[in-house]
Amino acid sequence: HFSKSADLDEAKRALGELPNVIESQGPGEEDIKEGIEGCIGNTPLIRIKSLSDATGCEILAKAEFINGAGNSPKDRVALSIIETAEEQGLLEPHSGDTIYEGTVGSTGISLAAICRARGYKAHICMPDDMAVEKSDLLLKLGAEVERVRPAPIVDQNQFVNLARSRAKEHTDDPDKPGRGLFADQFETEANWRAHFTSTGPEIYRQTGGRLDAFVSGAGTGGTISGVSLFLKQLLPEVQIVLADPPGSGLYNRVKYGVMFDPKEKEGTRRRHQVDTVVEGIGINRITHNFDVGRELINDAIRVTDDQAMSMARWLVENDGIFVGSSSAVNCVAAAQLAKQLGPGHRIVTLLCDSGARHLSKFWAKTEPVGGGKERLSLDQILPDADKRPS
Numbered sequence: 253h254f255s256k257s258a259d260l261d262e263a264k265r266a267l268g269e270l271p272n273v274i275e276s277q278g279p280g281e282e283d284i285k286e287g288i289e290g291c292i293g294n295t296p297l298i299r300i301k302s303l304s305d306a307t308g309c310e311i312l313a314k315a316e317f318i319n320g321a322g323n324s325p326k327d328r329v330a331l332s333i334i335e336t337a338e339e340q341g342l343l344e345p346h347s348g349d350t351i352y353e354g355t356v357g358s359t360g361i362s363l364a365a366i367c368r369a370r371g372y373k374a375h376i377c378m379p380d381d382m383a384v385e386k387s388d389l390l391l392k393l394g395a396e397v398e399r400v401r402p403a404p405i406v407d408q409n410q411f412v413n414l415a416r417s418r419a420k421e422h423t424d425d426p427d428k429p430g431r432g433l434f435a436d437q438f439e440t441e442a443n444w445r446a447h448f449t450s451t452g453p454e455i456y457r458q459t460g461g462r463l464d465a466f467v468s469g470a471g472t473g474g475t476i477s478g479v480s481l482f483l484k485q486l487l488p489e490v491q492i493v494l495a496d497p498p499g500s501g502l503y504n505r506v507k508y509g510v511m512f513d514p515k516e517k518e519g520t521r522r523r524h525q526v527d528t529v530v531e532g533i534g535i536n537r538i539t540h541n542f543d544v545g546r547e548l549i550n551d552a553i554r555v556t557d558d559q560a561m562s563m564a565r566w567l568v569e570n571d572g573i574f575v576g577s578s579s580a581v582n583c584v585a586a587a588q589l590a591k592q593l594g595p596g597h598r599i600v601t602l603l604c605d606s607g608a609r610h611l612s613k614f615w616a617k618t619e620p621v622g623g624g625k626e627r628l629s630l631d632q633i634l635p636d637a638d639k640r641p642s
């Protein structure tokens with residue numbers, strides 16, 4: 253029964269004035285998604301107005317934090333890894349089958365969420381210097397979490413090696429139900445193929461095939477390889493540019509063909525020794541997922557922690573966009589590339605995850621927006637845009 257309140261009369265009158273939503277837009281039931289898996293992919297491409305205005309280029313960023321399972325591009329990869337394993341008969345729901353992965357966080361979060369949806373368990377090995385938000389989130393998703401000291405890849409306790417051996421221990425243990433499956437994001441074909449079949453085609457469709465460059469960091473290399481392998485076939489002229497943090501060997505590899513610059517100081521070469529606040533990108537080995545698209549990369553841009561933190565602040569200050577560290581690195585490199593290319597170009601990059609996942613580390617070191625601080629100018633973030641750091 254309707255009450256006779258003035259508010260309700262007002263609402264009834266307003267309803268009469270509304271255009272008929274169903275008639276004008278048609279039924280929308282096809283918009284209902286099949287579980288969280290249905291919320292993966294088809295992310296929006298955002299024109300970053302501040303960076304576009306400041307550079308005279310059009311800077312577009314794929315909002316990968318909108319992926320609806322684990323809120324990062326790793327949702328695409330985790331789904332691809334799980335579906336490939338299911339097709340190969342390697343996973344049986346509710347049998348105790350457990351997915352093991354070495355991850356700095358995002359892939360683990362995506363795997364843990366999809367495992368829950370599909371009746372598997374997740375066991376995640378991660379370095380203990382990653383933001384605590386990620387391991388907290390993994391625990392809330394019911395994953396088993398092992399945090400280990402950062403170590404070089406030759407160390408058996410390095411997080412990826414540990415995940416691989418934990419998977420084997422599980423399979424070999426007759427007392428454990430189900431099998432252990434090592435997801436192996438660094439080496440598996442399912443990783444770059446996820447970006448080849450979804451991220452790349454989406455970028456092509458959303459830009460109408462009109463773009464001059466694609467900018468991305470590399471953690472496994474799956475994103476940059478998969479997107480490049482797709483785009484370069486249709487657009488051979490598109491520039492592929494790697495955004496790389498200090499301590500990663502990929503920058504030197506792309507620029508000079510060697511992972512380590514002999515002039516760089518000992519102890520600053522290795523990613524795990526550099527103590528950067530940027531998480532998820534930068535490596536010191538050529539993974540399969542990087543290697544498969546390596547020859548398509550045209551250039552690399554080194555991005556410092558300070559630049560990434562300033563960019564993160566800029567994006568909040570000017571656009572209300574609150575992102576994590578790898579997204580900020582991507583945007584610094586995109587802006588720097590815009591300066592190098594000159595006005596009138598169109599550059600696509602990725603916003604990988606939300607700043608909420610980085611509050612205790614990256615954002616704890618980043619100066620908060622407001623508080624009477626002066627607005628940053630792009631020249632403060634890119635002081636040496638023309639003299640590139642080596």
Ligand code: PMP
Nearest residue numbers: 358470471472473474475532578
């Ligand atoms: N951003 C974040 C937040 C990540 O966790 C990762 C992957 N570890 C990347 C970017 C890099 O993506 P890719 O592994 O496809 O190179």
